[in-house]
Amino acid sequence: xxxxxxxxxxxxxxxxxxxxxxxxxxxxxxxxxxxxxxxxxxxxxxxxxxxxxxxxxxxxxxxxxxxxxxxxxxxxxxxxxxxxxxxxxxxxxxxxxxxxxxxxxxxxxxxxxxxxxxxxxxxxxxxxxxxxxxxxxxxxxxxxxxxxxxxxxxxxxxxxxxxxxxxxxxxxxxxxxxxxxxxxxxxxxxxxxxxxxxxxxxxxxxxxxxxxxxxxxxxxxxxxxxxxxxxxxxxxxxxx
Amino acid sequence: xxxxxxxxxxxxxxxxxxxxxxxxxxxxxxxxxxxxxxxxxxxxxxxxxxxxxxxxxxxxxxxxxxxxxxxxxxxxxxxxxxxxxxxxxxxxxxxxxxxxxxxxxxxxxxxxxxxxxxxxxxxxxxxxxxxxxxxxxxxxxxxxxxxxxxxxxxxxxxxxxxxxxxxxxxxxxxxxxxxxxxxxxxxxxxxxxxxxx
Numbered sequence: 001x002x003x004x005x006x007x008x009x010x011x012x013x014x015x016x017x018x019x020x021x022x023x024x025x026x027x028x029x030x031x032x033x034x035x036x037x038x039x040x041x042x043x044x045x046x047x048x049x050x051x052x053x054x055x056x057x058x059x060x061x062x063x064x065x066x067x068x069x070x071x072x073x074x075x076x077x078x079x080x081x082x083x084x085x086x087x088x089x090x091x092x093x094x095x096x097x098x099x100x101x102x103x104x105x106x107x108x109x110x111x112x113x114x115x116x117x118x119x120x121x122x123x124x125x126x127x128x129x130x131x132x133x134x135x136x137x138x139x140x141x142x143x144x145x146x147x148x149x150x151x152x153x154x155x156x157x158x159x160x161x162x163x164x165x166x167x168x169x170x171x172x173x174x175x176x177x178x179x180x181x182x183x184x185x186x187x188x189x190x191x192x193x194x195x196x197x198x199x200x201x202x203x204x205x206x207x208x209x210x211x212x213x214x215x216x217x218x219x220x221x222x223x224x225x226x227x228x229x230x231x232x233x234x235x236x237x238x239x240x
Numbered sequence: 241x242x243x244x245x246x247x248x249x250x251x252x253x254x255x256x257x258x259x260x261x262x263x264x265x266x267x268x269x270x271x272x273x274x275x276x277x278x279x280x281x282x283x284x285x286x287x288x289x290x291x292x293x294x295x296x297x298x299x300x301x302x303x304x305x306x307x308x309x310x311x312x313x314x315x316x317x318x319x320x321x322x323x324x325x326x327x328x329x330x331x332x333x334x335x336x337x338x339x340x341x342x343x344x345x346x347x348x349x350x351x352x353x354x355x356x357x358x359x360x361x362x363x364x365x366x367x368x369x370x371x372x373x374x375x376x377x378x379x380x381x382x383x384x385x386x387x388x389x390x391x392x393x394x395x396x397x398x399x400x401x402x403x404x405x406x407x408x409x410x411x412x413x414x415x416x417x418x419x420x421x422x423x424x425x426x427x428x429x430x431x432x433x434x435x436x437x
Binding site: 080083084085086087088089090091094109110111142144 | 255257258259261262265266268269366369370373374377
């Protein structure tokens with residue numbers, strides 16, 4: 001399964017719960033303690049998230065310490081509930097996301113065809129409508145969260161700025177987009193030539209965990225097969 | 241009154257607007273004939289509901305755009321809802337169980353004709369929603385607590401831009417609950433499985 005720039009390889013289950021914050025607090029000093037603890041918690045989480053991002057980027061293209069520092073400084077942590085629409089068709093993608101938790105999907109819909117799932121993204125990988133992000137032309141796709149999602153987010157403006165300043169960062173973007181394109185073309189072949197069963201087998205062999213992660217109707221739409229065909233295959237096909 | 245982070249507020253309003261756009265796109269799968277069917281005489285068809293929203297967009301969007309284009313106020317991190325603004329937004333928003341309990345009568349000039357073309361109406365609403373998303377982006381650069389917009393029913397009352405965005409989008413949400421109810425009343429076969437829930 002293709003995920004934004006790269007390939008999602010793992011997914012950590014269970015989501016953080018921020019409700020603990022909402023307890024009533026008495027006394028200003030308690031409040032100060034809690035605030036500083038909370039800020040500390042956020043900073044540690046941010047540091048961990050950036051390490052995951054660093055590993056992910058460096059696997060594609062290692063950067064100099066100065067370049068990495070510049071990249072590390074442009075991200076903002078964001079959290080979304082399930083079924084939040086992050087980008088609408090017609091709108092230009094301003095954001096690039098790095099997924100830490102949760103599943104997202106990009107899909108296409110028009111008046112005359114059933115909706116088509118273009119891509120799923122999950123941790124660790126980038127998310128966002130990549131063609132619209134890179135070209136700054138209106139997106140033809142919607143992007144939504146399927147489950148509650150924790151991500152890092154940056155803007156096109158910031159990435160553009162870093163690319164102008166650091167040739168090596170531009171090279172990283174080029175390499176990442178090239179890998180993404182490779183994945184898209186490979187999927188073209190699968191969609192054009194494979195039978196429903198072959199597509200099903202390839203998906204489950206490549207990303208078996210998606211069966212637990214993603215509602216089956218979306219998996220069916222990703223493969224371009226009927227939801228009923230999908231459940232029949234699920235019942236009959238054995239994957240070694 | 242309640243003070244919030246302006247960027248978070250604008251983020252939320254954008255997400256709500258995009259949600260409406262997904263719902264609008266599901267409506268495009270429906271038979272155009274069903275979209276202009278009134279559930280009972282005098283009750284609005286889906287196309288009429290959307291045209292009702294268009295009529296407000298035609299009033300508010302140019303005003304919001306003009307105010308944003310002319311604004312010299314720098315961005316402000318926090319935004320405080322006004323009493324009146326919160327009241328308007330609360331009265332618009334669907335209740336927890338996704339129901340509309342307080343019915344309202346649409347003011348003159350916002351009562352759509354029965355005989356309208358659903359595609360034209362939906363195309364206009366989609367354009368308006370895209371413009372709204374763009375304006376919510378622009379609003380990040382300025383102070384949505386300083387800019388004020390006269391409201392349509394009483395132009396002598398000016399509300400903070402942040403509140404105008406708030407109740408405009410709550411109004412959309414309110415009427416998309418009505419759209420869902422209308423769809424089930426006019427007997428669409430497809431509405432069960434559309435994203436209108």
